[in-house]
Amino acid sequence: MKNLKVIIIGILGLVSNHLKAQLSPPGLGKADVVQWSALGIKQDINDKWQSVTYTGWGNKSEHDKYNPLEKNAIWILNQEFYKKINDKWRYSFALSYRRQNEFETNEFGDETKDVKQEFRVYGRINYQINLDKLKITPTFRQELRRFYTSDFKNDGDDWQLRSRFRIQFAYKLDEEERHKITASAESLFSTKYDIEKEDWSEFDYNESRFTLYYSYSPKNIPAQFNIGYMNNLVGNHNPYSVNYFAFDVILTNIF
Numbered sequence: 001m002k003n004l005k006v007i008i009i010g011i012l013g014l015v016s017n018h019l020k021a022q023l024s025p026p027g028l029g030k031a032d033v034v035q036w037s038a039l040g041i042k043q044d045i046n047d048k049w050q051s052v053t054y055t056g057w058g059n060k061s062e063h064d065k066y067n068p069l070e071k072n073a074i075w076i077l078n079q080e081f082y083k084k085i086n087d088k089w090r091y092s093f094a095l096s097y098r099r100q101n102e103f104e105t106n107e108f109g110d111e112t113k114d115v116k117q118e119f120r121v122y123g124r125i126n127y128q129i130n131l132d133k134l135k136i137t138p139t140f141r142q143e144l145r146r147f148y149t150s151d152f153k154n155d156g157d158d159w160q161l162r163s164r165f166r167i168q169f170a171y172k173l174d175e176e177e178r179h180k181i182t183a184s185a186e187s188l189f190s191t192k193y194d195i196e197k198e199d200w201s202e203f204d205y206n207e208s209r210f211t212l213y214y215s216y217s218p219k220n221i222p223a224q225f226n227i228g229y230m231n232n233l234v235g236n237h238n239p240y241s242v243n244y245f246a247f248d249v250i251l252t253n254i255f
Contacts, residue, residue, distance in 0.1 A: 022182065022213045022226035023054050023248040026098070027234070028073050031060035031242050035068035036230075038076075038248035043255055050082040056248070068245065074100040088128055096120040115150035135170045154195055162190035162206075180215040182228075207234040213246075224250045 025036035040054030058074045061067050080094035098118040126139035141164040147155040166186035173179035191203040213228030230244035 022211075022215065022228060022246070023056060023250065024209075024211060025058065025230050025232075025244045025246050026056075026074060026076065027207060027209070027232055028058055028060055028100070028242070029102070029234070030063065030240060031073075032062075032064065033066050033068040034058055034060045034073070034242060034244040036244055036246040036248075038246075040248065040250040041254065042250050042252045044253055045081075048084050050084075052078075052080045052082065052250075054078050054248075054250075071103060072101060074098060089125070090128070091123065091125040093123045094121070096122070116155060117148040117150065117152070119146045119148075120144070133172050135172075137168045137170070139166050139168070140164070141166070158195045159193040160190050161193075161203075162188060164188050176219075178217045178219065180217075182211070182213045182215065184211045185209075186211075205236050207232060207239075209233075222252045222254055224252065226250070 023038040023040050025034065028034050036056065036058045038054050038056030040052060043051045043053075045051055054076075056074075056076045056078070057072075059069045059071060060073045061070050076096065076098045078094060078096045080092050082090055082092040084090050096119070098120065100116045100118065102114045102116055104112050104114070120143055122141055122143040124139055124141035126137050129136040129138075143160075143162040143164070145160040145162060147158060147160070149155050164186060165188075166184055168182060168184035170180055170182045173181065186209045188206045188208070189203060190206050192201045193199070194201075209230055209232050211228055211230045213226050215224055215226045217224045226246070226248050228246045230246060232242040232244060233239050234242065
């Protein structure tokens with residue numbers, strides 16, 4: 001029955017983006033290769049509450065080229081608060097600001113750049129399943145996103161409601177949990193509200209994200225170093241794939 005419970009929860013979940021593991025890359029649309037870096041601070045407030053603050057930046061390649069540092073793509077500032085309900089359940093809520101450069105090429109081959117600003121609020125709930133060295137974490141995350149142009153005017157799809165379902169597997173390579181491998185799969189669905197049309201679009205599948213990370217926590221340094229890869233499969237019909245290479249550092253309880 002215990003094994004059946006684990007399987008059922010895993011199937012129902014399809015989830016998890018637990019920031020104790022890594023600071024995962026954001027989706028950056030069409031590209032061949034993307035580089036993502038982030039620096040975070042994880043601070044215990046008390047035995048129930050935890051704060052995670054991070055800033056991250058990403059670059060991406062030209063189309064059909066493979067230099068991930070070619071274009072400055074995004075900058076993010078994120079604040080999230082976690083609460084531990086018990087040994088199994090956790091929930092969190094967060095505020096996020098994102099400034100993204102969007103590039104387009106016209107019929108003459110000339111490229112233009114537009115800036116899209118995004119304010120995001122989201123909440124998530126996850127459930128931890130501990131199986132000796134393996135931890136399985138299903139998570140559901142709900143987001144409300146608001147988009148603006150560089151001068152804070154309305155930007156097309158002004159509001160978006162997005163649901164994210166993910167499952168993460170974390171395997172500790174040693175008893176002290178200083179070395180860890182994590183893998184996850186996530187599916188994203190959304191609906192958009194157009195202010196001019198005063199109408200919501202259909203709630204539909206958008207993309208999937210698959211990650212594989214190695215994490216190292218040094219014995220005498222209050223930090224965790226994460227290096228990983230993400231494949232972003234975007235679109236429902238004729239989907240395209242983007243390769244992400246990521247590195248982040250999370251400082252732990254430095255205050």
